[in-house]
Structure formats: C-alpha cells, structure tokens
Amino acid sequence: MMPQEPEQNEGPVLRFDGLTTGFDEAPVLKNVSFEVGKGQTGIIFGAAGSGKSVLLKTAIGLVKAWSGKVQLFDQDITGLSEEQLFDVRSKVGIAFQESALFDSLTIEQNVAYPLLNQKAVKWEPKDVRPRVKEALEFVELGQTLKKFPSELSGGMRRRAAIARAVVTKPPLLLYDSPTAGLDPITAHTIISLIIKERDVDSTSALVVTHRYQDANLIANFRYNPDNGQLVGAPEETGPSTKFMVMREGSLIFHGSQQDIEASTDEYVQKFVKRPD
Amino acid sequence: MLDILKGPILALQEFFQLTGSAMRNLWRQPHYTDDILLQMDSIGVGSLPIVALTGFFSGAVMALQLGSTLAQYGQTGRTGEVVSLILVTQLGPVLTGLLVAGRNSSGIASELGSMKVTEQIDAMRALGTDPVQKLVTPRMIATAVMLPCLTVLADFIGMFGGFIIAYYIYGLDPQQYWSTTWRSLAWRDVLQGVVKPFVFSFAVSLIGCYYGLRTTGGTQGVGRATTQAVVAASVTIFFLTFFLTQIFVSQAPA
Numbered sequence: 357m358m359p360q361e362p363e364q365n366e367g368p369v370l371r372f373d374g375l376t377t378g379f380d381e382a383p384v385l386k387n388v389s390f391e392v393g394k395g396q397t398g399i400i401f402g403a404a405g406s407g408k409s410v411l412l413k414t415a416i417g418l419v420k421a422w423s424g425k426v427q428l429f430d431q432d433i434t435g436l437s438e439e440q441l442f443d444v445r446s447k448v449g450i451a452f453q454e455s456a457l458f459d460s461l462t463i464e465q466n467v468a469y470p471l472l473n474q475k476a477v478k479w480e481p482k483d484v485r486p487r488v489k490e491a492l493e494f495v496e497l498g499q500t501l502k503k504f505p506s507e508l509s510g511g512m513r514r515r516a517a518i519a520r521a522v523v524t525k526p527p528l529l530l531y532d533s534p535t536a537g538l539d540p541i542t543a544h545t546i547i548s549l550i551i552k553e554r555d556v557d558s559t560s561a562l563v564v565t566h567r568y569q570d571a572n573l574i575a576n577f578r579y580n581p582d583n584g585q586l587v588g589a590p591e592e593t594g595p596s597t598k599f600m601v602m603r604e605g606s607l608i609f610h611g612s613q614q615d616i617e618a619s620t621d622e623y624v625q626k627f628v629k630r631p632d
Numbered sequence: 633m634l635d636i637l638k639g640p641i642l643a644l645q646e647f648f649q650l651t652g653s654a655m656r657n658l659w660r661q662p663h664y665t666d667d668i669l670l671q672m673d674s675i676g677v678g679s680l681p682i683v684a685l686t687g688f689f690s691g692a693v694m695a696l697q698l699g700s701t702l703a704q705y706g707q708t709g710r711t712g713e714v715v716s717l718i719l720v721t722q723l724g725p726v727l728t729g730l731l732v733a734g735r736n737s738s739g740i741a742s743e744l745g746s747m748k749v750t751e752q753i754d755a756m757r758a759l760g761t762d763p764v765q766k767l768v769t770p771r772m773i774a775t776a777v778m779l780p781c782l783t784v785l786a787d788f789i790g791m792f793g794g795f796i797i798a799y800y801i802y803g804l805d806p807q808q809y810w811s812t813t814w815r816s817l818a819w820r821d822v823l824q825g826v827v828k829p830f831v832f833s834f835a836v837s838l839i840g841c842y843y844g845l846r847t848t849g850g851t852q853g854v855g856r857a858t859t860q861a862v863v864a865a866s867v868t869i870f871f872l873t874f875f876l877t878q879i880f881v882s883q884a885p886a
C-alpha cells in the first residue's frame with residue numbers, strides 16, 4: 357500500500373495559473389487558469405483541436421509550460437526536471453485518449469506497469485498481482501489478464517486504460533475522452549466506473565468529454581456501494597462538479613452546472629443538452 | 633540563408649541531445665536488461681540470414697571478378713588475399729551496416745514512431761519511465777554489440793564464398809587460398825574491420841530512435857519517419873566509412 361500522505365491543508369489539488377504553452381510557433385493553450393479542489397471533478401468540453409488533451413498533458417508536465425504556472429498538490433511543477441516530475445506524476449493517474457496501452461505487453465503487464473515502475477510507489481512484488489487483478493475486476497475485465505491490447509475491443513481497451521490509471525490509487529485522475537466513439541451502453545459503463553472511483557476512493561478528477569450526458573451523470577449521481585448502482589444525489593450533498601469549456605486554446609467558460617445551462621454564449625450552448 | 637540552415641541545425645542539436653542522454657543512461661539505474669536481450673535477438677539473430685547471404689555473395693562475386701582480372705597478371709593465386717582484405721576492411725562493414733540500417737533503423741523508427749503517435753511514449757513518461765532509458769539505450773547497446781559480430785560473421789562467410797569460387801572455378805589450392813587469406817590481414821586491418829561496424833552501430837540505432845521519437849502526424853508520419861531513418865542512416869554510414877578509412881590509411885606504415 358501507498359503510505360498515507362499527511363493530510364494536506366485544503367489547497368487545490370491542481371491549479372493552472374495563466375498558463376500558456378504550445379509546440380512550434382502558435383500557442384495551443386492561452387492564459388488558462390482554473391483549479392480543482394480536493395474531491396472535485398472538473399468536466400472539460402471543447403471542439404476538436406481546442407487543446408483539451410494538451411491541457412491534461414500539461415497538468416503532469418508532459419508538455420512544458422511557456423509561461424504561467426501549474427501547481428500540483430501544492431507544488432509548482434513548471435520548473436521541475438523530468439526526474440523530479442516522476443515523483444509528482446506517481447500521484448496522478450491518466451487515461452489517454454487513444455488508451456495508449458503498451459501493445460507489446462499483456463493487459464496484466466500493462467496494468468502492473470505503474471506499480472513496478474513508479475519509484476515513489478514501491479509495491480512489494482507479491483502484492484502486485486492481487487492489486488492488478490483487483491483493478492481489472494473493478495473495470496470488469498477480470499478475464500483478460502493474458503490478452504494483448506490488440507485482442508480487445510475499443511471499449512475494453514478504454515477500460516483497461518482506466519484500470520492502469522487507478523491501479524496505484526492516485527488522489528488525482530485525468531480522463532481524456534473516455535467515452536468518445538463508444539456505444540451508449542459502454543459509455544454509460546465507463547462513466548459509472550469514473551463515478552465509482554470518485555466515490556469509493558474520494559479522488560479528484562478532470563474528465564474530457566464531448567457528451568453532456570456524461571457530465572450530467574457525474575454531477576448528479578453517486579455510486580451506491582450496496583447494490584453497485586448509480587443513484588441520484590441530492591443537490592446539497594451531491595458531488596462537487598465544475599464545468600469548463602475550451603475554445604481554440606482558451607478557457608472561455610468556468611462554472612457550475614446551473615451556470616453552464618444558463619449561459620447564453622452560442623459556443624458554450626452547443627455542448628449543453630438540457631435534461632428533458 | 634540562415635533560415636534554411638536553422639532546421640537542420642536544430643535537428644542535429646536534438647540528435648546530439650538524444651545521443652548524450654542515451655550515453656549518460658549507460659551509467660544510470662535502472663538498466664533494462666530484458667529489453668537489451670530482446671533487441672539483441674531481434675537485431676542480431678533476426679538479421680543473420682540476410683547478412684550471411686549477402687556476405688556469401690559479395691565474397692563470391694569478388695572472387696569471380698578478381699580471379700579473372702588477376703589472371704591477366706598471372707596472379708590468380710592471390711585472389712584470397714585481395715578478397716579478404718577488401719572484405720574485412722571495406723565491404724564487410726559497409727554492406728552489413730547498410731543491411732542492418734535497412735532492416736533495423738527502419739524497424740526501430742517505425743516501432744518508436746507508432747508508440748509516439750499512439751501516445752505510448754507519453755504514457756511511459758506518465759508512468760514513471762524515461763523513454764530514452766527504456767527504449768533508446770537498450771537498442772543502442774544491442775546494436776553496438778551485434779553489428780560488429782554480424783560483420784565478422786559476414787567476413788568469414790564472404791571468404792568462404794570466395795573460396796568456393798576460387799576452388800571450383802579457378803582451381804586454386806585450398807591450402808594456398810586460406811593461408812594467403814590469413815597472411816594478408818594485418819592486425820590493423822582487423823581492427824578497422826571491427827571499429828567501423830561499432831561506430832556504424834550508433835548511426836543505425838540512434839538515427840532510428842531519433843526519427844521514431846520525433847514522429848508526428850499519425851500512421852502517415854510513421855511511414856515518413858521510417859523512410860527518413862533508413863536514408864539518413866545509410867548516408868551517415870557512407871560518410872563515416874570514408875572518414876574512418878582515411879584515418880586508418882593515414883596510420884598505415886609506409
């Protein structure tokens with residue numbers, strides 16, 4: 357098990373402060389600022405190419421900032437070396453857009469990878485296998501340990517990627533378009549898993565999605581551990597969910613579900629589907 | 633003018649940065665021994681048949697040509713001598729280098745390229761491994777070990793190919809062929825024959841890795857990276873062989 361962190365003072369888990377970054381000439385993220393508190397989930401909407409994936413990668417230093425700051429667990433990561441970043445990254449789980457499972461490794465080896473390679477997460481070799489099994493059962497893939505990623509369907513690969521992201525029980529999770537291109541049933545399963553992870557381990561998260569239903573589920577439902585179903589959560593005790601909208605590298609909206617549904621901005625409106 | 637040069641110079645700088653970090657990792661933990669062995673198998677054992685075949689035919693063809701040329705001077709007996717000298721110092725290293733560049737620079741570039749475009753390289757970094765340590769250094773070590781071995785093997789098989797021709801076509805005495813073959817080689821030549829593939833190996837592996845890791849633009853990008861890697865590695869081998877030959881020749885006793 358990971359040693360219990362000393363209780364952090366209630367600073368945000370993740371904070372972007374006027375962050376600008378890019379690759380060649382034009383910036384891809386422009387002056388982005390927001391924060392995600394402990395136990396909070398941030399939903400990120402935005403058109404293709406608006407910089408959502410880059411934002412997630414910048415959050416863990418895979419893309420370096422040009423200017424501005426990224427603060428992860430009260431630590432400014434913008435100046436850190438790759439070596440130092442490895443320690444910070446072990447507290448964050450990330451499920452990439454294209455799953456990014458290692459295709460030369462089996463599903464079991466893929467999910468075991470962070471346990472065996474993250475220096476900060478020292479797991480006893482004998483504990484690795486049970487934990488991997490547990491993580492795969494969590495995403496209902498207990499039967500696929502010996503399979504290779506190419507032998508799984510797209511939806512199963514997404515779930516395996518989620519298992520790999522949550523296997524070290526990190527306090528912050530980043531999900532890049534976990535439901536894109538999936539049928540409604542599989543998409544629902546995956547969102548349920550995200551909600552389950554949030555409520556069972558009380559993690560913070562950023563979720564990139566195109567589907568308003570996903571956001572609605574995350575914002576208004578809780579996982580019921582008694583029957584494994586989702587139940588509607590009453591407003592006042594419900595999970596704390598933030599809505600964000602990206603447009604061409606800028607964060608143009610930032611607020612609660614009521615705020616986004618009340619927004620009159622045409623671009624923001626495109627992502628909102630009011631529940632009938 | 634400066635703008636035209638900016639691209640290549642930046643690329644060269646990136647390449648040497650990659651080379652630097654791959655080398656530094658030689659002294660740094662963790663070492664991925666499994667990956668080194670795996671790469672040795674794929675680079676060394678995998679290239680064996682084609683290297684053997686090429687070695688054999690280059691030796692045979694050289695003997696065929698030289699046998700008839702030397703006959704004009706009544707020197708057919710020296711066929712083995714010339715064949716082995718050219719094979720060991722020049723043809724063996726260059727041909728093997730080019731073959732392995734064609735086979736493995738491309739293989740490495742396409743493998744790392746696909747990992748790059750499917751975000752597996754990002755995933756590696758996110759999950760606590762340095763892609764240079766995990767992917768580049770093992771390939772560099774494996775090639776540095778295997779390419780000289782393959783070259784020596786190709787040399788021997790080439791001499792054997794030359795022998796077949798010398799014996800069956802020109803009717804040379806086996807005893808004479810092999811003894812002149814050995815005697816013609818000075819230690820300096822043998823050294824040249826091993827140093828060259830050792831140096832080439834870095835071009836083969838690091839250029840493959842460099843193009844692989846900078847791949848952008850999906851599957852098409854992978855194809856492009858693969859081609860570029862083979863071309864760059866081959867051209868580099870020609871340049872290197874020229875300079876290395878120059879060094880060895882200038883060191884030769886008069």
Ligand SMILES: Nc1ncnc2c1ncn2[C@@H]1O[C@H](COP(=O)(O)OP(=O)(O)OP(=O)(O)O)[C@@H](O)[C@H]1O
Nearest residue numbers: 379384402403404405406407408409410411453848
């Ligand atoms: N490695 C890279 N090199 C150069 N440019 C990049 C790279 N990654 C992303 N970009 C550029 O950054 C911009 C934002 O890309 P990003 O992947 O964040 O979009 P996105 O919002 O995730 O889109 P999608 O919904 O299609 O996934 C795009 O214009 C893209 O071309």
Ligand SMILES: [Mg+2]
Nearest residue numbers: 408409410453
């Ligand atoms: Mg994306």
